[in-house]
Structure formats: structure tokens, C-alpha cells
Amino acid sequence: MHQIKKAEVMLGHSHKVPGCAKELKGFVPLPVSDDIVDLNKEAYLCMLAAYRLGPFWKKAAQVLTSLISRASSIVMLRAVYPFDCSSSCDGLQALTSNDNTADATHVVTDLTVSPTAPPPASNSKWHRVDKELSLHMSEEGAWLYVALANHEELRAAEGLVVVNISVGERPPTTSGSSWESRPCGIWMLRGKLSAIDEAVTEVDVLFGVDAVDPRLQRTLMQSPLQLEALPEVPVARLSILHGRAPISDTPILRVGESGEFKILQICDMHMVPDVGVCKDAIDAHGNSLPESQADPLTVKFIGEVLDRENPNLVVLAGDQLHHDIRDSLTAMLKAVAPMIDRSIPFAVVFGNHDSEGIYALERDKQMSILQNLPFSICRPGPPNVDGVGNYCVQILAHGQSSLPLSTLYFLDSHGQIPGTAGYDHIKQSQIDWFTETSQTARMARGEGNGNGRFHLSLVFIHIPLPEFGDSNLIIGNGHRGEPTEGPSINSHFYDALAKENISAVGCGHDHVNDFCALLPQRAQENDNGTPYHRPWLCYGGGTGFGAYCSYGKGPFQIRYHRRMRVWKINTSTGSLKTWKRVEYNTGRVGELMLVENGVVVEPLNNQAEGMRCVVN
Structure with a gap:
């Protein structure tokens, strides 16, 4: 059984876990105690369930926890990144990931629209955005395919990355760069990778003239894809992410001065x-x-x-x-x-x-x-409770x-x-x-x-x-x-x-x-x-x-x-x-x-x- 190596006084439900996305925060109520205690099996399993949702289990470290030992406060336990998930606890095998690409940093190198199979393979790997562009309302379907590459490997090879995307009329050419045409009115601009924030890292599709995208660092194209679809089919619009979207802080709820x-x-x-x-x-x-x-x-x-x-x-x-x-x-x-x-x-x-x-x-x-x-x-x-969102x-x-x-x-x-x-x-x-x-x-x-x-x-x-x-x-x-x-x-x-x-x-x-x-x-x-x-x-x-x-x-x-x-x-x-x-x-x-x-x-x-x- 893992031992707590360090105890900190951390109050409330909304602690930030360094290096982890929000879904990795696995909180477990514990009795109030002033002592540093063993990490019990229930808490361990809860944290493992939380870590299933993220790609951070590759790096090993000691388990750190935070305890609240102050009266009138909820006592919470947390695991702080990084966390060793290569071992077992009380004979229970820790959850691990076989996905070696989970924490790789990818950039977009190309994109296209195809009615059937993806384009031929190249140095980049093609991924289909799992949304049929006419929402299954037309006889012939069409799909958006995005080519991804690891940005470190691409930088070493001095390869090209997509730095901008437009839909509709061809944008004006600047700085000697040339826009490349793709199906359905898509234009993309490629250049050598210098900083990750300049690269397109994800392309998504939303539907409808009233679509919005409030996700951080997203740009929703105003012009829809030029599809030969029936009038009743909602228009398809690309949503572009440049760089890495920052992880949002979880708000802490507080009463006003008047209570x-x-x-x-x-x-x-x-x-x-x-x-x-x-x-x-x-x-x-x-x-x-x-x-x-x-x-x-x-x-x-x-x-x-x-x-x-x-x-x-x-x-x-x-x-x-x-x-x-x-x-x-x-x-x-x-x-x-x-x-x-x-x-x-x-x-x-x-x-x-x-x-x-x-x-x-x-x-x-x-x-x-x-x-x-x-x-x-x-x-x-909790994963052991029926339903989602309890x-x-x-x-x-x-x-x-x-x-x-x-x-x-x-x-x-x-x-x-x-x-x-x-x-x-x-x-x-x-x-x-x-x-x-x-x-x-x-x-x-x-x-x-x-x-x-x-x-x-x-x-x-x-x-x-x-x-x-x-x-x-x-x-x-x-x-x-x-x-x-x-x-x-x-x-x-x-x-x-x-x-x-x-x-x-x-x-x-x-x-x-x-x-x-x-x-x-x-x-x-x-x-x-x-x-x-x-x-x-x-x-x-x-x-x-x-x-x-x-x-x-x-x-x-x-x-x-x-x-x-x-x-x-x-x-x-x-x-x-x-x-x-x-x-x-x-x-x-x-x-x-x-x-x-x-x-x-x-x-x-x-x-x-x-x-x-x-x-x-």
C-alpha cells in the first residue's frame, strides 16, 4: 500500500492539480484527522478511476495527498501529478494505458473532404472527423479528414504545418505564402513550424447558421462548407484550434459580502x-x-x-x-x-x-x-455510482x-x-x-x-x-x-x-x-x-x-x-x-x-x- 509522503492543508473541492486536466481530480471524503495516514484502498481506486481519463500515467512519482484537518471543513484527498500507475495496490492491478500517442503533441499538416476512404497515407496519419457533413440527410455522404503529425518530429524534418484555414473565396496571398485549395471551398495555408501556437492543432465541425464555439482558443468559420446538400440540411462549419487550449480553472463558488x-x-x-x-x-x-x-x-x-x-x-x-x-x-x-x-x-x-x-x-x-x-x-x-453526473x-x-x-x-x-x-x-x-x-x-x-x-x-x-x-x-x-x-x-x-x-x-x-x-x-x-x-x-x-x-x-x-x-x-x-x-x-x-x-x-x-x- 502506498504511503503519503507529504501532507498539505488544502481546503475545498476546487484544488488545481498541476499538469492535469480537470477530469483528473479525484476527490474522496475522509474523516477529519490531524495525522498523516495510509492511502486507503477506496481512495486509491478513486484516484485510479480519475486517472483513466487522462494521458498522464506514463511518468512515475510518489503519491502526494492533501488533507484538511481544520474543523468545519470538508476533508478531501487528492493525487498530485505525476502518479505511479505501474504498480498494484492490495492485489488490484493499477490501470494503465497502452496508447503511446495519448500525450504526443500533434499538429495538422493537411485536410480534405472525401465521400469514402481517406486519402493515401503519407508521412502524416489521416484521421476522420466522425461527423458526416450532411448529418446523414443526403444520399451521398462526405467526411472531413485531417492529417496529423508529431510536432517535434515535424520540426526536426523541417516539414510543413497548416497555419491558417479559410472557407469561401480564396484569401489574398501575403509574405510569399500561397493558399492551397481543398474540396468544399476550403483553403489552407502551410508553413514551417516555429511555435506551436502558430500551428493548427485541431479541426472540428459544427452545424447550423446559429452555431457558436465558446471553447478556448477556437475560431468558428463564418462561411459554411460548400456542399451539394438539400436546403433543409444544416450548414457545416469548421472550428479551428490554434496551439494548445489552456486548461480552464474550476470556479470556486462563494457567497457575497451579505452572505x-x-x-x-x-x-x-x-x-x-x-x-x-x-x-x-x-x-x-x-x-x-x-x-x-x-x-x-x-x-x-x-x-x-x-x-x-x-x-x-x-x-x-x-x-x-x-x-x-x-x-x-x-x-x-x-x-x-x-x-x-x-x-x-x-x-x-x-x-x-x-x-x-x-x-x-x-x-x-x-x-x-x-x-x-x-x-x-x-x-x-464516482464511477461506482449509477449514472453520469452525480x-x-x-x-x-x-x-x-x-x-x-x-x-x-x-x-x-x-x-x-x-x-x-x-x-x-x-x-x-x-x-x-x-x-x-x-x-x-x-x-x-x-x-x-x-x-x-x-x-x-x-x-x-x-x-x-x-x-x-x-x-x-x-x-x-x-x-x-x-x-x-x-x-x-x-x-x-x-x-x-x-x-x-x-x-x-x-x-x-x-x-x-x-x-x-x-x-x-x-x-x-x-x-x-x-x-x-x-x-x-x-x-x-x-x-x-x-x-x-x-x-x-x-x-x-x-x-x-x-x-x-x-x-x-x-x-x-x-x-x-x-x-x-x-x-x-x-x-x-x-x-x-x-x-x-x-x-x-x-x-x-x-x-x-x-x-x-x-x-x-
Whole structure:
């Protein structure tokens, strides 16, 4: 078993691991201790799982860890690069990589478009960008091929590297260099490699006139590739990376000087790789509007609310992507760009549609992209827990303090059960992970020892828990515009939330529900004899214009305005307040105090806005 060779006091979840990408940070809660301890098997395996995601296991070194031994702080363990993965631990073989090219630095030496096989091999190796340029909507396909070479070998051989790419008309020639023509209107400029930052190192393809690329050091070509495609096929546009994109720092969440922290919850954006179609929008007076482009309206609405609220964090609460779309990356980047453009941290949970369809990116691949974007706090979560994206983030005190004042939990609520119309449920491994994480955190911050501090915790999921459809719900305010569509199996995650004193649960999925409600007080008690704390159950309401925002058919159809939910935590007063931002409304809608002085506020009466609680 490896021994800790050095201990440092490192506080919080967001330490930077030198030389490693963000996905390599494997944090494991440990009991508070002032001693340097053995690296236990659970921690070792967690770090190995984290290191699977990166190319850094070739270099050997001692294992360094960081421990927190200060009261009221979460204790975290980390492995610091480099790390010896050539040995085993307790008979468990360490994970290793056979990919000798994983950490090689490549540059682009050529590119072309071909309908079938790649061009003949040369000193460079051809790689196909795995996106059919007409998104499988034309009879004849076409693919982008990129030739790559190791930049050190190329420099030694004085070979040529691509230093610029253009699409459309031939650019003017400068400095004696000559642009070379490639299919589909591509022009490339090559030169000798001097500095890596001058070389094109990656070429990607995004789709649609409204595509954006907020990834660091990316340039998205404004002119599309010149393909002989049908009018309904979204245009294909090249995205170019020069040099090596820097690794983004993980934001540290902190309350303001007043102890406040504001969260904007965005649900059901349903982005697509193109502008999409909005079929059920209404004007300020409720009159139906003609069909229009969907995604530009969604982006505009989100931008307006972001600028009005200026939140500390945005939570994308599932179904960022529409189902059965043909390029997940294009839609995903459109969904997160409004936050990145404004330097606002964001977290993501997956919805049932996000990875639905034969062309969709799997959730683990989406998370790998998301967690490396600027201002992302997304994490894949423990590999031994069902789903992708089960993680928690702490909100720290103002300034440089490492005192955690609030905790946010994010869980994968899965999707539709294959071959059925039903939805999957929160798994026992997720409940166990949540309970253990919550209890460890509460123990670390000394909760129950009379420290007098309020600590509010929220949980975000996509598909509502079965309790959202309970006929006995006491609605504080909001609409129930449609029946709750949740899992048919109740795995009793709600009970675990109640026992762990979660203040509220935010979800999406049912677009025309936006109520906040409580279950009636139960007779059950905690181990200390106090009644269970009941979390508020709050829908966010549908945001995306490409998603449905109506219920019923024909003359019985009722349309709703798009909306988002705002949460404001005040850690000084132990309060949690919420309201909504709704189309055409400049003020707060449905403002409601959920928790005050650390205690759940009981609704005075049923304040449902126009729709009674109906359960079918």
C-alpha cells in the first residue's frame, strides 16, 4: 500500500492539480484527522478511476495527498501529478494505458473532404472527423479528414504545418505564402513550424447558421462548407484550434459580502444543431404566434434573464438537447455559451433526452466535454455510482475563507426505460452516495454541535420524484399544467433527502409545471426525536422554444409562456427564497419564501396560480 509522503492543508473541492486536466481530480471524503495516514484502498481506486481519463500515467512519482484537518471543513484527498500507475495496490492491478500517442503533441499538416476512404497515407496519419457533413440527410455522404503529425518530429524534418484555414473565396496571398485549395471551398495555408501556437492543432465541425464555439482558443468559420446538400440540411462549419487550449480553472463558488448566493435554474432548453422550430409560442396577451426559429429565441430569452438577475451560478437542469438530434456537440455548445460569454459558473444534470437517439453522444462523452469548458463546475461523479453526473459542490464563505456555507447536489435521474413508456428511478447506489456524502460533510462542519451556523442544501435533478405527483401536495404557488411524469418505482430518495435536511429539490421535465409544494408533515422522526425536515419540491418550468410549452389538443390546448426559476440563498439569515422569470414580464413572478431562520416555511394557503393540483 502506498504511503503519503507529504501532507498539505488544502481546503475545498476546487484544488488545481498541476499538469492535469480537470477530469483528473479525484476527490474522496475522509474523516477529519490531524495525522498523516495510509492511502486507503477506496481512495486509491478513486484516484485510479480519475486517472483513466487522462494521458498522464506514463511518468512515475510518489503519491502526494492533501488533507484538511481544520474543523468545519470538508476533508478531501487528492493525487498530485505525476502518479505511479505501474504498480498494484492490495492485489488490484493499477490501470494503465497502452496508447503511446495519448500525450504526443500533434499538429495538422493537411485536410480534405472525401465521400469514402481517406486519402493515401503519407508521412502524416489521416484521421476522420466522425461527423458526416450532411448529418446523414443526403444520399451521398462526405467526411472531413485531417492529417496529423508529431510536432517535434515535424520540426526536426523541417516539414510543413497548416497555419491558417479559410472557407469561401480564396484569401489574398501575403509574405510569399500561397493558399492551397481543398474540396468544399476550403483553403489552407502551410508553413514551417516555429511555435506551436502558430500551428493548427485541431479541426472540428459544427452545424447550423446559429452555431457558436465558446471553447478556448477556437475560431468558428463564418462561411459554411460548400456542399451539394438539400436546403433543409444544416450548414457545416469548421472550428479551428490554434496551439494548445489552456486548461480552464474550476470556479470556486462563494457567497457575497451579505452572505447571499443566487442560482438560476434553466430547464428543458431542447437545443438542436440548427435554428429549430417553435410551434406553440404566444404573445404577451396569450395569443398564438406563427411558427418561428426556436433556438435563437431560447438564447435571447436566457441572455435577457442572465443580464437581469446576474446569478452566481446557473444550473442546467436537464434536456439541454432535443431528442434524436444528429450532432450533440453543436447543440451543447449553444446551450452553455450564454453563461461562458458572461463568465458565469454553470453546473449540468442530464435529462432523458440529452443522450437519446442513434447519433447522440453518450453521457460520459458529453460530461468529458462539459467539465473542460470555461466556468464549468460539472463533474462525472464516482464511477461506482449509477449514472453520469452525480456530484456535489460547496458554496464557501466570502473572501478567502474555506468555510462551507451551503451545499448543492446534482444527480442523474436517468431516462426512459427501453421498450417501455416509463422512466427509470434514482438507484440505490446514488442514494447511498448522497447519504454518505451528506453525512460526511455534516460531520466535518460540526453540524449538531451547537455552532449556530445555518447550512442550506439543495438538490437538482431532471425527472421529478414520485412525490411531485402526490395528490396531498400543499402547493405554495405556481401551476400544475400537466400530470407529473416520473418513475413508476419509488426508490424513496425523498426519504433520504428528508433525513439529511435538504431544503429544496429543483427539477424540470414537465414543461408546463412550475409549482413549489410541500408534502404534509409526516409522523416519522429522526434518530434524535425531531420530525423529518420536508424539502420543498419545485419545478423550474420549460425554457426552450424548441420544446412543447402547452398541454391538451385542439380547442382544449392551453399554452404557457417560457420561464426559469431563481433561487436566492442567504447564509447569514438561513433563508431560501425563490421566484420565476417569465416571458414578457419584467418583474419577479411567484416570489415565495421557502426557508427562514433555517426552518421550512409552511404555506399559508394554496396559492396556485390559475391551476389547481390535478393528478391523473
